[in-house]
Amino acid sequence: MTTVTVSLPDKQYDVLIERGLLDQTGQLVAKQWSPRKIALVSDDNVAPLYQAQVKDVLTAAGFEVHCYVFAAGEASKSLTVLANLARQMAADAFNRDDGVIALGGGVTGDLAGLLAATYMRGIAFIQMPTSLLAQVDSSVGGKTAVDLDSIKNIIGAFYEPDLVIIDPNTLQTLTQRDLVEGYGEIVKTAALEGGEFWQLIETINAPADIMTHAPELSARSIHYKASVVMADETESGSRQLLNFGHTIGHAVEALADGALRHGEAVSIGTVAIMTVFENADLAEKGITAQLRDRFSAVGLPVTDPLLTSPKVLTKVKNDKKNRHGHLNLVYLTAIGKPAIKSVPSDDIASFLQLTTHD
Template identity: 80%
Template sequence: MQTVSVTLPNQSYDVLIERGLLDQTGALVAKLWSPRRIALVSDDNVAPLYQERVAKTLEQAGFEVHCYDFPAGEASKSLTVLADLARKMAAAAFNRDDGVIALGGGVTGDLAGLLAATYMRGIRFIQIPTSLLAQVDSSVGGKTAVDLDTIKNIIGAFYEPDLVIIDPDTLQTLKQRDLIEGYGEIVKTASLEGGDFWKLIETIDSPADLLTHSPELSARSIGYKAKVVMADETESGTRQLLNFGHTLGHAVEALADGDLRHGEAVSIGMLALMQVFEDAGLSETGITAALKDRLAAVDLPTTSPLLTSPLVLDKVKNDKKNRHGHLNLVYLKALGEPEIKSIPTEEISTFLHLPEA
């Protein structure tokens, strides 16, 4: 078993990575939690695959399990679905001594995490991510949130889990597109760290390679993210580096209205941004091509006609990372050498070559 430890001022937890770990859930949770009610939350894609199996291990360990599910998809990251889950917990008499376990992908982790953070002002929480995107990124770091209309993750909280359980075997049931999208975040993280991590992804040339190397990809991605989060839990400084590719990525993701997955949008956002910085002479020549080569190797999209829409500028200007009239853009001087450049809001369209309405 691989273990990545996350140590923060008010919370410490382990990320456990091993094939077959799902069937050990009850025993692992029992090491941390005394018997209690557990809200086991999944979307309606994951629930038929794993919810009963995980619930059984928890019940065998002495927990009272209530299984809840919701419609799969980004649209469920809403206050409406959050309130519906809270009503079900209240009806089942959940109290502050009980807990929530997120079993699923990034949407489930974000939604169930915010549920745990806000129900009775906070109850215990565990993540069991089942998608590659969630296993390498969103399950670690404590970000929980729902969307408001087309504004992603605008209502949320930093709320760390007590434990993260990663079983790479759950990736076997993903559709290929769902598997591949997680690689956008892996390439992002590997390019930020450089070194041996980048050398590892240079060996990934197909979706099948993702399945083969998923334990190591998860461990390396989480290891880097944990290091950054431990230095800056609430994103006031260096944690902003993890937003590489997200400013333009979130913009095209929102405009795609469900036709682009998050990892696909990050792929597009990274390349569009890096081309700007490379053309400006601020990044090493050829770095954009190197990123594109790694993303295209598993058929991630590398551009989008949405980048030429006048609506992109409005999305970028209203990005939640826009602070005090400036937008901090993360770029790479070279592989493993991330930098942050602060751009005044009124100069964004010119700097990023974005069309104005």
């Protein structure tokens, strides 16, 4: 078993990675929590696959498990669904000594995490990510949130889990598109770190290679993210590096209105932002082609017609990470060498119009 420890000023927790861990959930949670009620939260895609299995092993370990299911999809990241889940927990008499487990992908982790953070002002929380995107990114770092209208993740909290349990075997039930989507975040992270991680990425040339190397890809991604989070838990400094590819990516994802997955938008956004910086002679020549090649190798999109829309620039200018009239754009001077350029909001359109597409 691979263990990555996240040590923060007020909390320490482990991320456990090994094939077959779902069957060990009962004993792993029992080491962390005393007997209590557990709200096991999943969407209606994951629940039929794994919820009964996890409930059985938790029950055998002495926990009282209540299974809650919501409709799969980004639309469920809402205050309405959050309230419905809280209402069910209240009806089942959950109290501050109980806990929430998120069993599913990124939407489940965000929603159940905010549920744990806000129910009775905060109860215990464990992440069990089942998608590649969640296993390599969103399950670690404590970000929980729901959307409001068309604004992603605008209502949320930093709320770290007590434990993260990752079983790469759950990836076998993903569609190829869902598997590959998560790889978008992996390439982003490997490009930030460079070194052996990027060398591993250079050997991934098909979706099957992702499955083969899934445990190592998760471990390396989480190790890098954990190191950044430990240095800057609330995103006031170096944690901003994790936004690489997201500034334009989030804008395109929002405008796509569900037609693009998050990891696909990150792929597009990463290539777009590096095109800008390479054309501005602020990045090593050829770096954009390297990134484009690694995304394309597994079938991720690297451009989109929406990049030519003026609405992209409007979305970027109004990004929620805009601070004091400036937007910090993350880029690479070379693989493994990230940098941040602060651009005044009023200048962002002219800066990005250097080119955001081929």
